[in-house]
Amino acid sequence: MITLRDKTYTCPIDVSLSFVNGKWKILILGHLHQFEKSSYSHLRENLPGVSEKMLAQQLKELEGDGLLMKNVLSAKPYRVEYTLTERGRSLAPLTAFLSEWGIDYLKENGIDYLKDQHLYK
Amino acid sequence: MITLRDKTYTCPIDVSLSFVNGKWKILILGHLHQFEKSSYSHLRENLPGVSEKMLAQQLKELEGDGLLMKNVLSAKPYRVEYTLTERGRSLAPLTAFLSEWGIDYLKENGIDYLKDQHLYK
DNA sequence: CTGAATCCTATAGGATACTG
C-alpha cells in the first residue's frame, strides 16, 4: 500500500487511475489534446450525453488535480477557455493509445472510423 | 456517434474505455501483464480491498470481452489459471504507461516506488 | 455563455455466508 496525502493506493497504476476516474475525464482530456483549447459549450457539444453537473464537476476535479487550467477570456460577456497544463499534456500517450486501440478494434468489426469519421458526428 | 452491437460510443476512446471500465479491470490486466498467469487467490491477494463479488464479476467480463482466458488446471482439487489473450496483451502499453506515469508522479512527491517497492507490499 | 443548486435514482460496488 502506498500512502500519499491521506489516500492509499495499491500500486502506481492505481495512483494514475485516481486522476482519470470518472465517466468523462479521459474523454475531456482527449478532447483537449485534440483541440488544445476549448470553451465550456464546445466541450459540451463534443461530449454527447454529458450532463451539466458532470461536465462542471469533472472539469473542476481535473483543474484541482492540475491537469487543466481555466482561463477567463472576458467577464462580460462571460467567456472561458480550458487548456491542458504540462501535467495534463503528459497524459497525451494515454489518450493517443486508447484512440488508436479503439480505431483498431472498430476496424476489426467492419468500421473504418478514420475514413468515415464524418458519419459519426 | 458510433454504433456497434446495439451500443453507442462517442468516439474510439469511448470504445476502448468500454473494455476497461470498472474499478478493478485495469489493475487485473496490469497484474496479468506482470505475472503472465495467475490463480484466483493470487489475484485476490494482489488486489488489496477487492471483494469476491467484484473480482469474480470483472474477471467474467474481461473473459467475455476476450481480454483474458480461464484455464482449468485440475478438477479435484479445483485449480484455475488466468492468462491474457492476444487482445488482452495488446493493452500492455496502457498498463505500462499508467504504471510509469504513476511512478513519476510519486517521485515528484517524494516517494521512490521502485527503490522502496518492498515497503509497499 | 458558464456554470451552480437541487433533487432523484440506478447501479457499481462491498460484506458476508455458503457451496462443489
Place this chain on the structure above:
DNA sequence: CAGTATCCTATAGGATTCAG
C-alpha cells in the same frame, strides 16, 4: 481452492431549474 448467492448502501451520475 474458486467461486455463488444475497443483501445492502454509498455515490456516481442524470435531469432540470436557476443565476451572474
